[in-house]
Amino acid sequence: MRVSVEISEDLVNEIMELTGETKMSAGIAKAVELFANRKKAVAIIRSLRESPLDYAHTNEEIEDWGNGTSSEDVSSTSYRSSKKS
Numbered sequence: 722m723r724v725s726v727e728i729s730e731d732l733v734n735e736i737m738e739l740t741g742e743t744k745m746s747a748g749i750a751k752a753v754e755l756f757a758n759r760k761k762a763v764a765i766i767r768s769l770r771e772s773p774l775d776y777a778h779t780n781e782e783i784e785d786w787g788n789g790t791s792s793e794d795v796s797s798t799s800y801r802s803s804k805k806s
Contacts, residue, residue: 728736733745740755742748776783 728749733749736752737743737745737748740748740751742751
């Protein structure tokens with residue numbers, strides 16, 4: 722898609738330097754893509770902080786699997802459907 726925007730020459734030069742692109746159009750497109758990806762990543766991280774995943778096993782049980790002291794099969798793990806308080 723073609724768009725016309727007013728951007729200062731200094732900012733365009735900075736964008737091209739930061740993205741490593743040599744053409745203005747490619748540099749601006751890359752900067753917009755990076756910005757959108759960063760916003761998505763921040764939203765995912767925020768979502769995980771606000772609603773942590775609830776696993777069916779305690780940290781100690783998971784550590785025991787790594788030590789080989791648990792006889793429970795990890796592949797048959799089911800997750801709890803309700804949150805802990």
